[in-house]
Amino acid sequence: MDPLLTGEQAVLGAVLLDPRQLDRLDWLEPRDFYRPAHQALFAALRALGGAGHPALAAEGTVPLSWLNDSLAEAGRHVRGLTASYPHALIAACPRPANAPLYGRMVLEGAIHRTVAEHAARLLAVADEGTRQHEADGTVAQADVLVGVLADLAWRWGAPPRPQAPAVPPAVVAAAAPTPGQIEDERFLLALLVHQDGAIGEVFGWLRPGDFADPGHGHLYRCLGxxxxxxxxxxxxxxxxxxxxxxxxxxxxxxxxRLSTVLGNGAAGSAEWLGEQLLRGSLNRTAAVAARQIAAHADDDRLAPGQLIGQALHVLGPVDQVRERWRTATSPPEPQPRPGADQAARVSAALARSPARATGRTMPGPASPKIPHVVTDPVIRTRPHRSPS
Incomplete structure (x- = not known):
């Protein structure tokens, strides 16, 4: 028996037996069902319920028109539904009152399936980015996956926060490096060894783990x-x-291996080569994360909240590499003009100073009185004495 198929049949049978159960399933969507026939049938039931079908107000036995109308509405969008199938769904429902629980079973299966689908997309985009030597698509697809996980967490009622697994999962190995990647890494290392100051161009954002060859990563750690x-x-x-x-x-x-790096000089741009390595590291890290998330999604023992939390945890290294990628590829910040900081500080100080009143003098402390000395305006000269 397939538990997911049983849950889908049970929730549909519950609504067919009791149309009022739709009010308790307003959080469930047709796309949450796996089978296309079940998607079409649940969409038809919601459409009839939203249009105010008479069966919603019926007391006791549900009229046969509820089954016939739902079957006819669903048949407009999917083929293969027979008149006997609604009765098979009714027989598969143990208790109509348990419809919300059956709906959560359907939603749980949809969450596992949705996470697996988006993990497969991230893996495909990352592999293509590796072949095309670009990482923009990988960054965009990783953002899409994070948004999907947040939406699924909201629907399930759990906070979207990273959660490390209680038992460390099996290590997913990255794809083997290509000969071209090995050669690019060897060339960069030779450049860092033989060109003075070259390591300063990449030391701030390139890490040993960005090298596809572990031996090259250890050698870069020595240089660092x-x-x-x-x-x-x-x-x-x-x-x-x-x-x-x-x-x-x-x-x-x-x-x-050391002789190929230490024995031959190299010339070029360490920054440009480092960016190429970092781009490959971003695609490689995203591919490993996608494989780990797909493995979690295939584990039916994980509750949806655990699956979402562990998927966000796995995406943590991808976000770290992406931040370093932004640092490496962002244009340098403009330097302030000489004297601009001093002018800014003066303007800020004047803005904080209280406004002065115009047209009058601000009162100040009383000054000591100085006695007024009256002077004679007549200029007194010394008397002229004749010589004796």
Missing amino acids: ALHHRGEPIDPATTLWEVQRRGLLADGTLTGE
Whole structure:
């Protein structure tokens, strides 16, 4: 027996037996049913109920016109419905009063199915973005999936918040890197080793996990450690850092792989190459998240609230890579003109100062009185004395 099919039949049979159950199922939509015939039949029942069918006011036995009219209305949109099928639905309903519970069974199946469909779309868009070397479609599809999860959470009555699973799920491996990706990563690493200051162009937003080859990611981590400590980066210091971290001893890196990076110089734009790697990392992270969400959606043991929360949790790494992608591709902010900050501070200070009254002097503290000295306007000169 299929529990989802049983739930769809039970809710339809409940409405056919008691049309007033539609008032308790206003949150259920025809698209929530899996079978097209059930979608058409539930849409017909809602349309007849909204038009005020006489069966809604009937007391006791439901008139036969309720079944016939619903069957005729549904037959306009889908084929294959026979006159006996409504009676089979009625027989499949244990108790009409349990219609809301049957409806939640249908909605739960619809949530699992909808999450799986959008996860498959995200996976397809991410794979196509990898082939076309673009990430805009992946970003847009990830936003669509987040919006769908929020809508499903609202319909189910649970807050749309990330929820880590109690038991860590099986790790979903990313697709194997292509030879072209390996070559691009090797070229970028050689550029960072041989070109002074090149790592400063990507250090703020490129991470070791963005490399498709784990060995390249470990090598980039060594370069980042040298840059963080303010030490020079060249083939000798890089080889020393690799040795200190034991990457040669444990087989993470080999001398042959290191020689392709440390032995050959490179010239180019580290920022441009880093953006290409970050674009691939975004598509790759989204593809891994889509596979994990699809695995959660196939797990019938997960309640809808758990499924939505775990799907949002899985999308967390995608959002982190996307934020770094925005940082890498956003244009630089314009620098303020010299003296602009000082002028702005003066204007703000004047705006905070109280307005001065015009035409009169503000009263101030009393000043001490100074005695007035009257002077004789006649200019007194010293008497002239003749010489004796």
